Amino acid sequence: MAQTPQQRAANAKFAKxxxxxxxxxxxxxxxxxxxxxxxxxxxxxxxxxxVCGGLIFELLRLFF
Structure with missing residues (x-):
């Protein structure tokens, strides 16, 4: 399968x-x-x- 000009240019750049x-x-x-x-x-x-500390303290206050 032949290379396209884009593939040839990319291969040359990589080789360099x-x-x-x-x-x-x-x-x-x-x-x-x-x-x-x-x-x-x-x-x-x-x-x-x-951010979450207030929620944690509220849950602790409800259960204890």
């Missing part, structure tokens, strides 16, 4: 980027960084308590 990586140490090759949340887990817990 792979060739640029060869011979470099692993730490120099750019990798995608993992997603890092802008807010820490502790602050998320505090916000969840503020």
């Amino acid at each position: 980027s792979e060739q640029a990586k060869r011979g470099k140490p692993q730490n120099q090759v750019k990798r995608k960084e993992e997603f890092k949340s802008p807010i820490s887990k502790g602050w998320i817990a505090v916000l969840a308590f503020v």
Whole structure:
């Protein structure tokens, strides 16, 4: 099956980027960084308590 011009261009671009990586140490090759949340887990817990804490205290007041 013959390649389309778009496939040929994409393959050439990929081959060029792979060739640029060869011979470099692993730490120099750019990798995608993992997603890092802008807010820490502790602050998320505090916000969840503020939002849901009133409901929890109301339920405790009703049953005890």
